[in-house]
Amino acid sequence: MSQQTNWVPTSVDLEKASAARMYDYVLGGNHNFAVDRALAEELLKIQPEVKRFVIQNRAFMRRAVLFLVEQGIRQFLDLGSGIPTVGNVHEIAQAVDPTSRVVYVDNEHVAVAHSQLLLENNTTTAMVHADITKPNLVLNDDTTRRVLDFDQPIGLLAITIGHYILPEHDPDGVFATYRDALAPGSYLALTHLTDDFAEDTSEEIIEKLKKSQNTVMSRTKSEIRSFFGDFELVEPGLVGTSQWRPERDADNDNDGLYAGVARKR
């Protein structure tokens, strides 16, 4: 269990909705509060598709993790892992190979507390309480270093996290620092909110989310592409979440998020 690395801890704020808890709510979890549910319902009213986006995003994560396991990846660093609702990375990966190692990183107290509860006595999986926009704190955390071997390939997961990194936090620098820390053969899998498919609802959603603890910003395909740096995108490239290696014929509906997986040479 990691020590809080911030000088001053963020407190458990039950008066403002949190992205992690709203996400949990939309996925049918109960680790949320009235304020989270109320804001999530407001969002669903503006864009009923949000629920489908969330489900597709979660389903992408499962396919991506399984894909990485197939490629031989046995270590995962899950940035902004959120509340362990259902189908968490370690469950997916360890179902295939029980020796798979996973480090979750989140800054939301409830998410951290839950994950720690869930992971008690689990030696191959750990929770790090840190702000993912401070990559050096994450990468040099004792727990991170204990669980993951950075000389071996790692699957870096940035699922629905990039859009919380606002320009003032230097998203390009944040991603570059994570990428640089990885050994050759590592992968980066990410999903990111975009307006590219939108029917003008994102702006309203973004406006609503300003009430929460987590302000978001959507980005274009090329902006999101740049987060992969010189990593090589695997087929089918950067696409809508449901279009990425679907298990059954994907419906052609658009998603609110881009998804992609890329490999470090």
Place this chain on the structure above:
Amino acid sequence: MPDPRVTAPPVHRREQLARAWTRSTTAATYIPRSPDDIEGVLLELVDEVLASLGADEFSSAAGNRIGARLVSEGFVDPHALAATINVLSHELLADLVSTPDTELARRTVALLGAMSAGYADGLRDYTLTQQEDVKQALFNAVLRAEHNLRGIENRFHEVFTSSATGIAITDLSGMCIEANPALAGILATVPDRLPGRMLADIFRDEGAGDVMSSYHRLLDGEQARVHEQRRLRKEDGEIAWVLLAISLLRDGAGAPAYFVTMVQDVTELHLLQDRLGHQLLYDALTGLPNRQCFHTKLESMLERADPRSPITLCCVNLDAFALVNNSFGHAVGDRLLQTVGRRLEEAVSDENALVARIAGDEFAVLIEDSATTPDIGDLIGKLTAELVDPEYIDGIGVAVGASVGAVRRNAGDGDAIALFRAADTALRKAKRTGRRQWAGFHEGEDRTALELDRLAASLPAAWEVGDLSVDFTPVVRLADRKPVGARAVLSWDAVDHVTCLQLAERTGWSVHVGPLLLLEACKRFAGSEGVLSVQLTRNQSGDADLVRAVHRALEESGLTADRLELSLDVGALLDDFGDARDNLEVLDDIGVRVGLCGVTGGPLDFELVSSTGVRSVTLSGALGAGSKVLADETARTVRMFDELGAACSVLDVRTAETADWWASIGVATAQGGVFGGS
């Protein structure tokens, strides 16, 4: 025998049913499994549904089980239940064409009802379990936050007490609540004395500023942070220079609550800055203002003085100070400089005067003249008289003379630079005329000097554009007045050859341009008959590169060495200036005719001619003019050189009579206006 109204459940469509069920539920809820996996589970449930509906004895208990199973398989979203009921009721009853009041319909409805109940129970348990988790997690999170908070407090306390920076926490009225030991140290008090006191009392500003004004600016939101430097009075009365960094702390609700003031003691830094500033303006050895400081003070004095009030500026240069340094060592030299500084100050102690050390061995004395200020001669006499007494340093009596240049004028007549220049010109003149001398400044000289400086500075440009070039003036044998060669001279419209050379010497440019002139002269003369004469300046004579330049000039022009006569400056040779003596020897060795110029006919000149290979001596035409005594002396000199084997040549012969006279005393060659040329 079943009731005829019973329609059999659609067993043949079991797979289609499972597929439709899968599609509708996975759209409504996320199950972290592959679609095939989910469909497998739902197919099992379809079979159970079908079995239950087709059983001889119907019981809805299966519905409860299936509902609970759905929850445990992860279909926890109520929308999944809605989707389930929608799909099942539609698919199970699809075969009923008309009368819905069949046993199958009755059973289906009962089953779905039971399924809903079972689902609701399962979901309640699921939710309660999760809520337990939530409570536990929240409790843990709060515990940890409190734990962290304690850690933070400890850390803060450690920083607070061990910091080298003074820290004060005050409330909004400016009352100190807590102060750390470093702050107490800076203010020369004990930490416990500070809480309860007001900021204005703690930070007693020596400047005019009100300490609290910065705090008010923060409170008004004009600034987020304040950084400022202040001069504080410490408890013990001493002054401390401090840097203050003030910021506002807010409470949980964002309202202003406290001020935090960080205090850094920069007193030592300040003293150091002062000292550096002093060193920049004052000479460390004598404590007198340095040149820069003197200049600034002179400027400001000229500005504020009545333009009609007279001022006097003296530049004092020590004669042979280098000799003192070399003979007695620098320590003695330094002591002497201190003495000179002190004595100069004493000499003008009755005046409104400023003494400065403006260069290594040069001092300046500025006097705002009053009714009792002595005239300039007496003033300088007073200064030199002060310096004349020897100073006994470590038992050694040391005294140096000084040359003084002085200028007296009205404050409104010209700026500081002009005044300095005038005094400096007077000083150079004093130096030229001899040591332990002084010279006043004459306006006309200054203008001439300025003009010469300007010309000297424009020489290189004149050479570049071709305004300045080499010309030749014929040299004749006095015996028969036949031309025997030519002398190379500089030709420039602005000034004559001699002045031109003096200017070139003044800037040092002569050394640079010498080889070029030589080459140019040799090239142009090579096709002519006779000997080419070139006179060298002092600097050119001592130039280490002279021999190489001669070699090159001969080589490139094709002129043979014996057709080149180079006259070296006799002063340079006597002073052993630079490589002058070596140059003479080597040039002689390679066959160049070496001569002397600038000769006056002193015994040393004769000695030089007798001990070297000098073959000719160039005399100034001026030596022939004037008194009979001088004429006799000149004749004797020529005879003497002749006996020593050096042929004499004379410059600037203007009339036939003088030419005859020079011939009569045995001078071999001559040049000048009477023979054409300059």
